[in-house]
Protein backbone atom coordinates (compact mmCIF):
# COMPACT_ATOMS: atom_id res chain seq x y z
CA UNK A 1 0.00 0.00 0.00
CA UNK A 2 1.39 3.39 -0.92
CA UNK A 3 1.00 6.63 1.04
CA UNK A 4 -2.19 8.47 0.15
CA UNK A 5 -4.09 5.41 -1.13
CA UNK A 6 -6.75 5.61 1.57
CA UNK A 7 -6.86 9.35 1.99
CA UNK A 8 -9.99 11.36 1.27
CA UNK A 9 -10.07 14.86 -0.17
CA UNK A 10 -13.40 16.65 0.14
CA UNK A 11 -13.74 19.94 -1.79
CA UNK A 12 -16.52 22.38 -0.85
CA UNK A 13 -17.30 25.62 -2.69
CA UNK A 14 -20.13 28.10 -2.45
CA UNK A 15 -21.13 31.72 -2.02
CA UNK A 16 -20.71 33.82 1.10
CA UNK A 17 -22.89 32.75 4.00
CA UNK A 18 -23.83 29.40 2.50
CA UNK A 19 -22.21 27.71 5.51
CA UNK A 20 -19.02 26.40 3.91
CA UNK A 21 -16.74 27.11 6.87
CA UNK A 22 -18.98 25.89 9.68
CA UNK A 23 -20.16 22.82 7.77
CA UNK A 24 -16.74 21.84 6.35
CA UNK A 25 -15.09 22.21 9.72
CA UNK A 26 -17.64 19.97 11.42
CA UNK A 27 -17.54 17.40 8.62
CA UNK A 28 -13.73 17.31 8.92
CA UNK A 29 -13.95 16.94 12.70
CA UNK A 30 -16.40 14.03 12.51
CA UNK A 31 -14.36 12.24 9.82
CA UNK A 32 -10.96 12.85 11.45
CA UNK A 33 -9.79 14.84 8.43
CA UNK A 34 -7.78 18.06 8.33
CA UNK A 35 -9.64 21.29 7.58
CA UNK A 36 -8.40 23.93 5.12
CA UNK A 37 -10.16 27.31 5.05
CA UNK A 38 -8.84 28.82 1.82
CA UNK A 39 -10.85 32.03 2.35
CA UNK A 40 -8.75 32.57 5.46
CA UNK A 41 -5.67 32.50 3.23
CA UNK A 42 -7.08 35.32 1.07
CA UNK A 43 -7.98 37.20 4.23
CA UNK A 44 -4.47 36.67 5.68
CA UNK A 45 -2.95 37.93 2.42
CA UNK A 46 -5.12 41.05 2.66
CA UNK A 47 -4.12 41.58 6.29
CA UNK A 48 -0.44 41.22 5.29
CA UNK A 49 -0.71 43.75 2.46
CA UNK A 50 -2.32 46.31 4.79
CA UNK A 51 0.24 45.55 7.52
CA UNK A 52 3.08 46.06 5.05
CA UNK A 53 1.58 49.29 3.65
CA UNK A 54 0.97 47.76 0.22
CA UNK A 55 -1.83 49.63 -1.61
CA UNK A 56 -4.49 47.08 -2.55
CA UNK A 57 -5.09 48.94 -5.82
CA UNK A 58 -1.51 48.26 -6.96
CA UNK A 59 -1.85 44.80 -8.55
CA UNK A 60 1.86 44.02 -9.09
CA UNK A 61 2.73 45.15 -5.54
CA UNK A 62 -0.06 42.97 -4.10
CA UNK A 63 1.16 39.99 -6.13
CA UNK A 64 4.74 40.51 -4.91
CA UNK A 65 3.57 40.80 -1.29
CA UNK A 66 1.52 37.61 -1.57
CA UNK A 67 4.53 35.72 -2.97
CA UNK A 68 6.42 36.73 0.22
CA UNK A 69 3.49 36.04 2.58
CA UNK A 70 4.90 34.15 5.63
CA UNK A 71 1.69 32.18 6.19
CA UNK A 72 1.18 29.05 8.28
CA UNK A 73 -2.24 27.37 8.30
CA UNK A 74 -3.13 25.19 11.32
CA UNK A 75 -5.50 22.52 9.97
CA UNK A 76 -6.90 20.87 13.11
CA UNK A 77 -10.68 21.27 12.62
CA UNK A 78 -11.16 21.53 16.40
CA UNK A 79 -8.88 24.56 16.54
CA UNK A 80 -7.83 25.91 13.13
CA UNK A 81 -5.22 28.68 13.22
CA UNK A 82 -3.87 31.31 10.84
CA UNK A 83 -0.40 32.67 11.55
CA UNK A 84 1.45 35.35 9.56
CA UNK A 85 5.08 35.97 10.39
CA UNK A 86 4.57 34.27 13.76
CA UNK A 87 1.52 36.43 14.63
CA UNK A 88 -1.86 34.79 15.27
CA UNK A 89 -4.17 36.72 12.91
CA UNK A 90 -7.18 34.41 13.31
CA UNK A 91 -9.35 37.14 14.81
CA UNK A 92 -7.93 40.12 12.90
CA UNK A 93 -8.73 38.61 9.49
CA UNK A 94 -12.46 38.45 10.37
CA UNK A 95 -12.73 42.23 10.84
CA UNK A 96 -15.11 44.29 8.71
CA UNK A 97 -12.05 46.12 7.33
CA UNK A 98 -10.64 42.88 5.91
CA UNK A 99 -14.05 41.57 4.78
CA UNK A 100 -14.70 44.73 2.81
CA UNK A 101 -11.29 44.72 1.09
CA UNK A 102 -10.43 41.05 0.58
CA UNK A 103 -11.91 40.98 -2.94
CA UNK A 104 -9.03 43.22 -4.10
CA UNK A 105 -6.68 40.31 -3.40
CA UNK A 106 -9.14 37.60 -4.48
CA UNK A 107 -9.51 39.23 -7.93
CA UNK A 108 -5.73 39.58 -8.43
CA UNK A 109 -4.88 36.69 -10.77
CA UNK A 110 -1.21 36.50 -9.75
CA UNK A 111 -2.18 36.40 -6.08
CA UNK A 112 -4.73 33.65 -6.87
CA UNK A 113 -2.05 31.62 -8.66
CA UNK A 114 0.28 31.84 -5.66
CA UNK A 115 -2.39 31.03 -3.06
CA UNK A 116 -3.77 28.23 -5.24
CA UNK A 117 -0.29 26.72 -5.48
CA UNK A 118 0.06 26.77 -1.69
CA UNK A 119 -3.43 25.28 -1.26
CA UNK A 120 -2.58 22.38 -3.60
CA UNK A 121 0.61 21.76 -1.58
CA UNK A 122 -1.32 21.70 1.70
CA UNK A 123 -3.94 19.33 0.28
CA UNK A 124 -1.30 17.01 -1.17
CA UNK A 125 0.56 16.99 2.17
CA UNK A 126 -2.61 15.70 3.86
CA UNK A 127 -2.85 12.81 1.39
CA UNK A 128 0.38 11.35 2.70
CA UNK A 129 0.89 12.90 6.15
CA UNK A 130 0.30 16.41 7.48
CA UNK A 131 -2.02 17.06 10.41
CA UNK A 132 -4.31 14.17 9.44
CA UNK A 133 -1.48 11.65 9.16
CA UNK A 134 -2.61 10.86 5.62
CA UNK A 135 -6.36 10.52 6.28
CA UNK A 136 -7.09 13.55 4.10
CA UNK A 137 -8.67 16.96 4.22
CA UNK A 138 -11.85 18.96 3.77
CA UNK A 139 -10.89 22.09 1.82
CA UNK A 140 -13.41 24.86 1.28
CA UNK A 141 -13.53 28.07 -0.72
CA UNK A 142 -14.71 29.31 -4.11
CA UNK A 143 -12.57 27.39 -6.63
CA UNK A 144 -11.59 24.20 -4.82
CA UNK A 145 -13.93 21.91 -6.79
CA UNK A 146 -12.92 23.47 -10.10
CA UNK A 147 -9.34 24.84 -10.03
CA UNK A 148 -7.45 23.87 -6.87
CA UNK A 149 -8.60 20.25 -6.45
CA UNK A 150 -10.79 19.24 -9.42
CA UNK A 151 -9.61 15.66 -8.78
CA UNK A 152 -10.94 15.63 -5.18
CA UNK A 153 -12.67 12.40 -4.14
CA UNK A 154 -15.81 14.32 -3.16
CA UNK A 155 -16.86 17.68 -4.63
CA UNK A 156 -19.73 19.70 -3.18
CA UNK A 157 -21.27 23.06 -4.07
CA UNK A 158 -22.96 24.31 -0.89
CA UNK A 159 -25.63 26.87 -1.70
CA UNK A 160 -28.41 28.77 0.06
CA UNK A 161 -30.70 31.43 -1.29
CA UNK A 162 -29.67 35.06 -0.84
CA UNK A 163 -32.24 35.79 1.89
CA UNK A 164 -31.01 32.86 4.01
CA UNK A 165 -27.37 33.84 3.53
CA UNK A 166 -28.00 37.48 4.44
CA UNK A 167 -30.01 36.51 7.52
CA UNK A 168 -27.30 34.10 8.72
CA UNK A 169 -24.53 36.65 8.33
CA UNK A 170 -26.63 39.41 9.91
CA UNK A 171 -27.34 37.22 12.95
CA UNK A 172 -23.68 36.32 13.21
CA UNK A 173 -22.30 39.87 12.91
CA UNK A 174 -25.14 42.03 14.31
CA UNK A 175 -27.01 39.55 16.48
CA UNK A 176 -30.23 40.23 14.57
CA UNK A 177 -31.75 39.67 11.15
CA UNK A 178 -33.99 42.75 11.19
CA UNK A 179 -34.03 45.08 8.17
CA UNK A 180 -31.22 47.32 9.45
CA UNK A 181 -28.95 44.36 10.15
CA UNK A 182 -29.65 42.86 6.73
CA UNK A 183 -28.87 46.20 5.05
CA UNK A 184 -25.61 46.46 6.99
CA UNK A 185 -24.64 42.96 5.86
CA UNK A 186 -25.35 43.36 2.17
CA UNK A 187 -21.83 44.57 1.27
CA UNK A 188 -20.18 41.56 2.96
CA UNK A 189 -22.38 39.07 1.17
CA UNK A 190 -23.91 40.34 -2.09
CA UNK A 191 -21.34 42.93 -3.23
CA UNK A 192 -18.39 40.70 -2.29
CA UNK A 193 -19.83 37.70 -4.17
CA UNK A 194 -20.46 39.90 -7.22
CA UNK A 195 -16.84 41.10 -7.22
CA UNK A 196 -15.39 37.63 -6.58
CA UNK A 197 -17.61 36.12 -9.31
CA UNK A 198 -15.72 38.10 -11.93
CA UNK A 199 -12.74 35.74 -11.59
CA UNK A 200 -14.21 32.45 -10.39
CA UNK A 201 -17.50 30.51 -10.77
CA UNK A 202 -19.02 29.41 -7.46
CA UNK A 203 -22.75 29.83 -8.06
CA UNK A 204 -23.26 26.96 -10.51
CA UNK A 205 -21.96 23.42 -9.98
CA UNK A 206 -19.37 22.19 -12.46
CA UNK A 207 -19.75 18.71 -13.97
CA UNK A 208 -19.47 16.04 -11.29
CA UNK A 209 -20.02 18.46 -8.42
CA UNK A 210 -22.95 17.65 -6.10
CA UNK A 211 -25.12 20.60 -5.05
CA UNK A 212 -26.37 20.76 -1.45
CA UNK A 213 -28.94 23.54 -0.96
CA UNK A 214 -29.01 24.51 2.72
CA UNK A 215 -31.69 27.24 2.44
CA UNK A 216 -34.22 25.17 4.39
CA UNK A 217 -31.73 23.23 6.51
CA UNK A 218 -30.21 24.05 9.88
CA UNK A 219 -26.51 23.58 10.52
CA UNK A 220 -26.78 19.98 11.76
CA UNK A 221 -29.02 18.97 8.85
CA UNK A 222 -26.52 20.50 6.42
CA UNK A 223 -23.60 18.65 8.04
CA UNK A 224 -25.56 15.40 7.74
CA UNK A 225 -26.37 16.16 4.08
CA UNK A 226 -22.68 16.72 3.24
CA UNK A 227 -21.66 13.60 5.19
CA UNK A 228 -24.22 11.76 3.07
CA UNK A 229 -22.50 12.94 -0.12
CA UNK A 230 -19.13 11.80 1.27
CA UNK A 231 -20.65 8.43 2.21
CA UNK A 232 -22.14 7.94 -1.24
CA UNK A 233 -18.72 8.60 -2.77
CA UNK A 234 -17.56 5.50 -0.92
CA UNK A 235 -16.14 4.54 2.41
CA UNK A 236 -12.43 5.41 2.07
CA UNK A 237 -11.58 2.13 3.77
CA UNK A 238 -13.43 0.26 1.05
CA UNK A 239 -12.32 2.37 -1.90
CA UNK A 240 -10.13 0.76 -4.53
CA UNK A 241 -6.49 1.89 -4.44
CA UNK A 242 -5.66 4.88 -6.63
Ligand SMILES: Nc1ncnc2c1ncn2[C@@H]1O[C@H](COP(=O)(O)OP(=O)(O)OP(=O)(O)O)[C@@H](O)[C@H]1O
Nearest residue numbers: 016017018019020021022168172214217218219222
Ligand atom coordinates in the same frame (compact mmCIF):
# COMPACT_ATOMS: atom_id res chain seq x y z
N1 LIG B 1 -27.53 25.55 7.44
C1 LIG B 1 -27.41 26.60 8.25
N2 LIG B 1 -28.47 27.08 8.89
C2 LIG B 1 -28.39 28.14 9.69
N3 LIG B 1 -27.24 28.84 9.91
C3 LIG B 1 -26.15 28.40 9.31
C4 LIG B 1 -26.17 27.28 8.45
N4 LIG B 1 -24.92 27.10 7.96
C5 LIG B 1 -24.18 28.08 8.50
N5 LIG B 1 -24.91 28.85 9.33
C6 LIG B 1 -24.47 30.03 10.07
O1 LIG B 1 -24.33 31.04 9.09
C7 LIG B 1 -23.18 31.84 9.35
C8 LIG B 1 -22.29 31.83 8.12
O2 LIG B 1 -21.73 30.52 7.98
P1 LIG B 1 -20.26 30.31 7.44
O3 LIG B 1 -19.33 31.34 7.98
O4 LIG B 1 -19.93 28.88 7.68
O5 LIG B 1 -20.50 30.59 5.89
P2 LIG B 1 -19.44 30.66 4.72
O6 LIG B 1 -20.09 30.08 3.53
O7 LIG B 1 -18.15 30.05 5.15
O8 LIG B 1 -19.28 32.23 4.53
P3 LIG B 1 -18.03 33.08 3.99
O9 LIG B 1 -17.66 32.49 2.68
O10 LIG B 1 -18.56 34.46 3.86
O11 LIG B 1 -16.94 32.95 5.01
C9 LIG B 1 -22.55 31.28 10.60
O12 LIG B 1 -23.01 32.05 11.69
C10 LIG B 1 -23.09 29.86 10.69
O13 LIG B 1 -23.19 29.40 12.00
Ligand SMILES: Nc1ccn([C@H]2C[C@H](O)[C@@H](COP(=O)(O)O)O2)c(=O)n1
Nearest residue numbers: 038039040042102106141142143196
Ligand atom coordinates in the same frame (compact mmCIF):
# COMPACT_ATOMS: atom_id res chain seq x y z
N1 LIG C 1 -10.84 29.57 -2.79
C1 LIG C 1 -11.20 30.85 -2.50
C2 LIG C 1 -11.52 31.22 -1.20
C3 LIG C 1 -11.88 32.51 -0.94
N2 LIG C 1 -11.91 33.40 -1.94
C4 LIG C 1 -12.22 34.80 -1.65
C5 LIG C 1 -13.67 35.12 -1.60
C6 LIG C 1 -13.84 36.02 -0.42
O1 LIG C 1 -14.08 37.35 -0.80
C7 LIG C 1 -12.53 35.96 0.34
C8 LIG C 1 -12.68 35.47 1.76
O2 LIG C 1 -13.38 34.24 1.76
P1 LIG C 1 -14.34 33.81 2.97
O3 LIG C 1 -13.50 33.78 4.20
O4 LIG C 1 -15.39 34.86 3.09
O5 LIG C 1 -14.86 32.47 2.57
O6 LIG C 1 -11.67 35.12 -0.39
C9 LIG C 1 -11.60 33.03 -3.21
O7 LIG C 1 -11.63 33.87 -4.14
N3 LIG C 1 -11.25 31.76 -3.48
